[in-house]
Amino acid sequence: MSLAWLDEIEWTEDGLVPVIAQDSIGGRVMMFAWMNREALALTAADGYAVYWSRSRQRLWRKGEESGHRQKVIDMQLDCDADVILLKIEQEGGIACHTGRESCFFRSLHDGAWQTTEPVLKDPKTIYK
Template sequence: MQDSTANVERFDWLDEIRWTDDGLVPAIAQDANNGDILMMAWMNRASLKLTVAEGQAVYWSRSRGKLWRKGESSGHQQVLKDIRLDCDADVILLKVEQKGGIACHTGRRSCFYRTLQDGQWVSAEPVLKDPNAIYGSN
């Protein structure tokens, strides 16, 4: 008799991740070419499996309560180049190729565009594309 699990994909590697109580793990997207940190989002088991299977970033949107394929609205997809787990097994690092050069919904390359100067957060990165041109006006 043939083993019934022989043809089933294995996801034991997901069990090594220290998920939050609500089943999430923070994921940092980093530019695979120059090392820039682009954004941080949340992943659940399903989004991480899809990211690996599809080769592009899929996150869990806490505000929408559903899977979110990066770039589904903007076209600015993140193509997966490498995936890493930190030493505590509680943060995922996605090394990606950022399509369109914009990772942030504000129209900037990175979500980390503000810098602390004299006790105030100051924008240090320009808007590359008007968000209304990316997503349409609401």
């Protein structure tokens, strides 16, 4: 398969593109991450999300430790060609390393961030 489609993306100076992972059925935003060319090509080829970990400086296959993989249902590029939207099925129902469904679990109330989502599984039991 030709990878010419990767050339249409407006990569950052660091060679990355921001990626939003959204539940394909309910539409909830599950997480935000980054991909480089290799991660995006692997995601397209394998059908499961592969990200670039900026903190670890390496590819990160979502769910490689937790088992909470993201099956890609659709991959979309925004109008400016600088953001990727993945419509996914979240395996295990947990996208966040904190053990929550989504990484977006805090809301601003009365000038303070308040946790509004429960922990579904203790991270100590998810990660080794």
